[in-house]
Amino acid sequence: MKNIIYKNAVLGIGLLGLVTITPGCKKSFLDVPTQAEQASGTFWVDQNDAAKGVNSIYANLRAWGNTAFPAIAVESMGADEAEKGSSPTDATYFNDYDTFSVNPADGQLSGFWNAQYQNIFLANQVLTNVPKISMDAALKSRYLAEAKFIRALSYFRLVRAFGDIPLRTTVAADASEYNIAKSPKAQVYALIESDLNDAAAVLPQSYLATDLGRATKGAALGLHAKVAMYQKKWSDVLSYTNSVMTLGYSLLPVYDNVFRVAAENGVESVFEIQAALIPGNAAASNSQYSQVQGVRGVTGGGWGFNVPTAALAAAFETGDPRRDATIIFRGETTPQGDVIAATGDNPMYNQKSYVPFSMYVSGFNEGCQQNFRVLRYSDILLMNAEAANELGNSAQAISSLEIVRARARQGNAAILPKVTSTDQTTLRNAIWKERQVELAMEYDRYFDVIRQGRGTAVFGPKGWKANKNEVWPIPQTEIDISGGLLTQNPGY
Known part of the structure; x- marks a missing residue:
């Protein structure tokens, strides 16, 4: 070493x-x-x-x-x-x-x-x-x-x-x-x-504003749940996620908002790596997470690496708004008003790392304000669902899974129907699928597939x-x- x-x-x-x-x-x-x-x-x-x-x-x-x-x-x-x-x-x-x-x-x-x-x-x-x-x-x-x-x-x-x-x-x-x-x-x-x-x-369960972003009890319990999941210690996963679910976390109403700077360290955040643009101090504003993945060829964008695949774009159910909140498509206009050129090196970019171009400040890394989301509450819910299903508790599994799907549905009953099957294999596959689309481009998919x-x-x-x-x-x-x-x- x-x-x-x-x-x-x-x-x-x-x-x-x-x-x-x-x-x-x-x-x-x-x-x-x-x-x-x-x-x-x-x-x-x-x-x-x-x-x-x-x-x-x-x-x-x-x-x-x-x-x-x-x-x-x-x-x-x-x-x-x-x-x-x-x-x-x-x-x-x-x-x-x-x-x-x-x-x-x-x-x-x-x-x-x-x-x-x-x-x-x-x-x-x-x-x-x-x-x-x-x-x-x-x-x-x-x-x-x-x-x-x-x-x-x-x-x-x-x-x-x-x-x-x-x-x-x-x-x-x-x-x-x-x-x-x-x-x-x-x-x-x-x-x-x-x-x-x-x-x-x-x-502590939480901090005052001056210490936001530090590790909390929920972060330790949530990470422990993920560590236990990789070892298939399902009773531990269920116990730790059940505890996190009592600590006051919730899902933001609109999925796209989860990844914007204004929502950092919010009610859905369990742990984030902190970043910021500090006026007059470019050296300390050193995060390049957003910069290396930003839309290529535009001021305020980035280098255009780590882009979504056609397979990911096709993985979302018809009408799932998380598709457009995960992927910036060439030729679209983002919800924040940035027009993406119809031509360029890549047909898609990672929208979760996106920072609106208007927030760019000359002399600083593009998107240096963007925190890196390590663990979100929706991940906790999906781990809870997976553990409950593996332990034969389909009712709890469906309940936790539905909280995630309901947020994505945003009141449109015509899309993302509620999963109702209590068959363990069917429910397992549904939870795995939900992890794929809910946590897309968040550095979990590769390891999820292998552990599965x-x-x-x-x-x-x-x-x-x-x-x-x-x-x-x-x-x-x-x-x-x-x-x-x-x-x-x-x-x-």
Whole structure:
């Protein structure tokens, strides 16, 4: 595994500003202090340092490797709902993920891997140092719970993408501890669940406006439900989702509004990666999630990657308004009034990452205001429906499924009829279908199909092979740096 002892650890001031600390070392006349850096030897001494340490984790979550090209490659490209987009000759390596022919040396693999381990390092830094600080006890407990939540989130993203992975829970003391072998995925899941149990026991149900976007009890319980779902622990999935359903979440009346900037951190949001346009500070307004997926060839648009497929467009039932809220079609006018040219490189774009062109500010990334939706309440409801059905409770499964379909129906009884079948297989397929259209382009489809055991049936025509493509290859750079301590996944 690559040396994950980051020599310059990014620390946040607030969830959106950045400052850096560096290790303490001997000074010479050649040493010129970097602006806004703070030596680690004078850090981790008070409550303010603890706050900066926790905020550094949130700040890193919106970085390139967590939300842009590496995340698109690893978490989206393999699915039947998305393809490369942009111009035919630009970033052609995305096609290798789409056809399951990716080389372990491809940089997007290591970009994603390193982003998750940097999140984990920053969380471990907090978990190692904050307990030693004399500060408000309740706030200290909350900070540790937030760090555990984000560590769990990053390990979950890693384990479902790569399977067995190195498991690090402390900051390495010296170079002898830099490289560690892979741990079985069962051990990784056990740590994730332990972290989420600890987090849920401490995190508040909500925050005041100044702390919106931090991990909550609902986020910990909701993520735990998803982690349990990937292990087919259906009783746990049902229990955790039932708990989340008592915490005051609800669905916004209009599906399209869920993904607009004005609705961020609203009643449907369980957890989002925070982003913002901060006037006068383009460096801190660094999210490129929307930019890399925005409509190509227009001011305020973007680069045009990760576009919906014809298969996704055809997956929606006739009249389902989520189709137009998920896909920007060439030649249309968006609900926000942006006219999309009838010609161009791509027939469709991801509308969930769209920010109206009028919100573009010169000198800033297009759409840098857009939060990355990690977990929504509709996902909670659909997990609840799936777990209830697997446990033989068709009545609850239908009830939770209907809440999602009713919102999409928007009062039009002629579309999206209520699912009434109590047959377990029929209901299971209906819930899976609902996940496909409700959560389209949200980086879940690829992993959903695999955990459902349908990889060959759904992705086989794209090149997916059983007993290999359930996971991506371990980045070759990590194997090389480890001196062979890390081993490659079978088949690569």
